[in-house]
Amino acid sequence: MPPRTAALGGRLPERLVRHLITPLLRAAAPLTSPLTPDDYLGLLDPLLDARHPAGRVTALRAETDDATTLLIRPGRGWAGHRAGQYLPVGAQLDGSWHWRTYSLTSPPERRDGLLTITVKAVPGGRVSPYLAHRVRPGTVLRLGPAQGEFTLPPAPRPRMLMITAGSGLTPVMGLLRTLLDRGDACGHPDVVLLHSAPDAAASIFRTELRLARERLAWLRYHEHHTRATGRRLAPGDFERLCPDWRERETWACGPASLLDAIEEHWGRAGLTDRLHVERFRLTPLAPAAATAVGGPVRFTRSGVETTTDGSEPLLEAGERAGVAMPYGCRRGICFGCLAPLTYGRIRDLRTGDIHDEPGRLLQTCVTAAVGPTALDL
Amino acid sequence: MVTTTPTAPQLSPSRIEDLGKELDELRAEITAARGHEDARYIRTVIATQRGLEIGGRLALAVSILPPAWLAGTAMLTTAKILENMELGHNILHGQWDWLGDPAIHSTTWEWDAIGPVDAWKHSHNLLHHTWTNVLGRDRDFGYTVSRLSPDQRWYPFHLLQPVYNALGIPFFDFGVAVYDMEPDGVITGRKSPRDFLRDAAALTRKATRQLAKDYVFFPLLAGPSALPCLLGNLTANTARNIWTHTVIFCGHFPDGVRTFTEEEVADETRGQWYLRQIQGSANIEGSPLFHVLSGNLSHQIEHHVFPDLPSNRYAQIAPRVRDLCERHGIPYVTGPLTRQYASMWARILRHALPNRA
Numbered sequence: 001m002p003p004r005t006a007a008l009g010g011r012l013p014e015r016l017v018r019h020l021i022t023p024l025l026r027a028a029a030p031l032t033s034p035l036t037p038d039d040y041l042g043l044l045d046p047l048l049d050a051r052h053p054a055g056r057v058t059a060l061r062a063e064t065d066d067a068t069t070l071l072i073r074p075g076r077g078w079a080g081h082r083a084g085q086y087l088p089v090g091a092q093l094d095g096s097w098h099w100r101t102y103s104l105t106s107p108p109e110r111r112d113g114l115l116t117i118t119v120k121a122v123p124g125g126r127v128s129p130y131l132a133h134r135v136r137p138g139t140v141l142r143l144g145p146a147q148g149e150f151t152l153p154p155a156p157r158p159r160m161l162m163i164t165a166g167s168g169l170t171p172v173m174g175l176l177r178t179l180l181d182r183g184d185a186c187g188h189p190d191v192v193l194l195h196s197a198p199d200a201a202a203s204i205f206r207t208e209l210r211l212a213r214e215r216l217a218w219l220r221y222h223e224h225h226t227r228a229t230g231r232r233l234a235p236g237d238f239e240r241l242c243p244d245w246r247e248r249e250t251w252a253c254g255p256a257s258l259l260d261a262i263e264e265h266w267g268r269a270g271l272t273d274r275l276h277v278e279r280f281r282l283t284p285l286a287p288a289a290a291t292a293v294g295g296p297v298r299f300t301r302s303g304v305e306t307t308t309d310g311s312e313p314l315l316e317a318g319e320r321a322g323v324a325m326p327y328g329c330r331r332g333i334c335f336g337c338l339a340p341l342t343y344g345r346i347r348d349l350r351t352g353d354i355h356d357e358p359g360r361l362l363q364t365c366v367t368a369a370v371g372p373t374a375l376d377l
Numbered sequence: 378m379v380t381t382t383p384t385a386p387q388l389s390p391s392r393i394e395d396l397g398k399e400l401d402e403l404r405a406e407i408t409a410a411r412g413h414e415d416a417r418y419i420r421t422v423i424a425t426q427r428g429l430e431i432g433g434r435l436a437l438a439v440s441i442l443p444p445a446w447l448a449g450t451a452m453l454t455t456a457k458i459l460e461n462m463e464l465g466h467n468i469l470h471g472q473w474d475w476l477g478d479p480a481i482h483s484t485t486w487e488w489d490a491i492g493p494v495d496a497w498k499h500s501h502n503l504l505h506h507t508w509t510n511v512l513g514r515d516r517d518f519g520y521t522v523s524r525l526s527p528d529q530r531w532y533p534f535h536l537l538q539p540v541y542n543a544l545g546i547p548f549f550d551f552g553v554a555v556y557d558m559e560p561d562g563v564i565t566g567r568k569s570p571r572d573f574l575r576d577a578a579a580l581t582r583k584a585t586r587q588l589a590k591d592y593v594f595f596p597l598l599a600g601p602s603a604l605p606c607l608l609g610n611l612t613a614n615t616a617r618n619i620w621t622h623t624v625i626f627c628g629h630f631p632d633g634v635r636t637f638t639e640e641e642v643a644d645e646t647r648g649q650w651y652l653r654q655i656q657g658s659a660n661i662e663g664s665p666l667f668h669v670l671s672g673n674l675s676h677q678i679e680h681h682v683f684p685d686l687p688s689n690r691y692a693q694i695a696p697r698v699r700d701l702c703e704r705h706g707i708p709y710v711t712g713p714l715t716r717q718y719a720s721m722w723a724r725i726l727r728h729a730l731p732n733r734a
């Protein structure tokens with residue numbers, strides 16, 4: 001069988017795409033200016049539009065009561081990923097696209113070309129309950145480029161430790177599955193995985209991991225149940241369950257409290273450079289009250305930070321701090337001042353609406369920071 | 378004096394602020410109601426436009442057959458009108474940014490016009506929408522070459538304005554592209570020659586691509602139909618230009634539309650800003666299809682009051698804005714296309730001559 005590619009949703013042989021279809025589309029570009037052939041192809045099937053990469057949900061697998069794995073066939077624009085990376089996923093809810101980041105749990109070279117993400121429904125959340133409970137096979141999701149440095153080093157490490165809690169297991173699962181897929185010829189590292197969940201039923205991937213533990217000599221897997229033990233995973237547990245933790249390169253992902261404890265512990269041992277941490281929440285979010293005070297605002301590209309009150313437009317805060325801010329009408333009309341939100345919460349000064357999606361384009365002239373915020377400027 | 382320069386209605390400051398509050402509430406109501414119906418609307422228009430464009434191009438490829446020429450030219454004209462008006466103009470205003478769709482966003486959209494998008498966004502979204510009908514600030518009021526109000530200074534070249542306005546109509550998009558570069562700003566020193574040259578280079582690049590597509594590549598591909606194909610493309614571009622010129626000139630220049638002085642708007646409140654937008658714009662009445670083809674700029678008043686609300690909502694809010702105007706005694710300028718068009722031309726003719734003492 002010829003190799004298949006993600007390029008046309010796995011339907012066309014890679015050589016045909018590479019030698020015929022892609023050059024043809026490139027040649028047709030002057031005919032569709034200022035659009036591209038992709039903009040027209042996307043009308044036939046969104047997966048054909050490489051300019052706005054998309055994927056189609058092909059199947060769903062319940063992992064626990066509130067976590068679901070989505071199997072996604074990526075379209076032409078998908079550029080691949082490295083194990084452990086995450087991607088922005090766009091879901092259409094009531095007409096508009098909402099973007100959230102999810103870790104890829106599939107190895108980069110899955111034979112069927114599918115991607116998987118595992119989403120845990122956050123109570124009261126906008127997107128995760130939809131993805132975990134309501135999305136149906138056939139749904140088209142937008143896929144941003146894979147990113148993140150929570151990956152395997154190029155040179156294999158002989159011993160590895162992985163510490164996770166809750167849905168923090170997802171990026172580690174991407175790493176583990178990649179190691180599992182590697183043939184025995186290249187020699188497997190010795191892996192210890194410590195995972196914390198409320199109880200067995202709430203522990204994602206447990207069947208797969210327990211089977212792997214029985215089958216593979218190089219994998220040790222320990223489940224910590226907070227409900228039965230009445231306490232969370234703590235540094236004492238790492239010492240006890242994995243006495244040689246100092247000799248292992250470590251990957252950790254979970255709630256902020258766990259990661260903070262790990263960073264501190266590794267820091268004290270002077271081993272920070274052997275620790276990889278992935279955080280699902282970039283900063284603690286401030287309360288959403290309309291009366292909330294402002295907060296420190298960082299301009300990530302300019303490297304400038306300033307403080308604002310809850311009513312000062314971000315545009316003015318930036319200008320005051322000497323950042324070259326794009327601006328226009330200063331009345332929320334012209335959209336000349338749009339800037340992407342890196343993290344944090346902002347309030348639309350006209351409507352009082354709060355937004356906190358990273359990547360969202362803000363009209364800085366009519367938005368103010370609510371708590372610690374950063375703009376990509 | 379024969380001119381009709383409407384005077385400002387005498388509204389008390391508190392009344393103007395009430396007006397502002399009511400319009401803010403209307404805006405909030407529509408913003409909250411936006412949803413999948415609106416999303417479906419704009420995606421349908423996009424699909425229709427691209428379908429018409431493909432159909433038109435295919436038919437023009439065999440346009441040596443007269444019915445194919447007619448059908449192809451009609452489809453391509455309609456596609457180009459939709460592309461500029463209901464799609465380009467409105468998407469570039471940020472009306473659809475709330476979709477969160479990078480494919481339909483004011484920061485990523487490019488349109489099938491000679492001029493680059495950035496220059497237009499600056500002169501249109503910023504200068505025109507902020508300074509609507511403020512003499513000396515809104516360059517769109519007469520586009521720096523025409524005199525449309527007795528309060529504008531008369532120069533002898535204005536005697537020719539009926540002629541150059543009429544001759545310019547078929548080349549309207551060229552005119553807009555050159556105008557967006559603000560050549561007048563270089564003369565007055567507002568724009569540096571260096572910035573001007575940079576903009577001119579960007580315009581040349583974009584214009585070359587657009588002209589090559591319509592007048593070289595597609596005719597060449599049409600083989601024996603090359604000449605009719607080229608003529609079909611020329612017809613479509615020209616018809617689109619005549620149409621956009623008509624709609625745009627009827628939006629601010631019919632009789633009854635007010636102009637303002639810089640002093641009047643010096644410390645404008647939000648309510649006063651709304652009032653100026655209403656008084657500085659004129660609507661055109663027509664069928665739903667007409668509204669779509671005009672990019673809903675037939676609801677120019679609603680568009681100027683809420684430039685970033687999705688265009689498909691203007692028809693719905695128009696009766697409410699009109700009712701609000703009636704309650705506050707604010708003139709609401711509207712009329713059928715023929716009347717607005719005649720009124721606009723009368724204004725061009727009238728102000729070609731200096732004011733009578």
Ligand SMILES: Cc1cc2nc3c(=O)[nH]c(=O)nc-3n(C[C@H](O)[C@H](O)[C@H](O)COP(=O)(O)OP(=O)(O)OC[C@H]3O[C@@H](n4cnc5c(N)ncnc54)[C@H](O)[C@@H]3O)c2cc1C
Pocket residue numbers: 086100101102103104117118119120121122123124125126127128129167170171278279280281282285
């Ligand atoms: C790099 C990275 C990788 C991620 N990978 C995964 C993954 O593999 N699987 C997965 O399920 N999620 C993952 N997330 C989290 C995910 O992006 C969303 O934040 C989460 O699904 C909640 O989205 P929502 O729209 O439902 O909630 P929102 O509507 O955004 O938030 C609703 C409420 O939930 C709170 N909240 C938001 N996010 C979280 C959170 N992560 N934990 C607890 N409370 C929260 C908010 O403060 C708010 O009060 C990842 C995040 C990052 C940054």
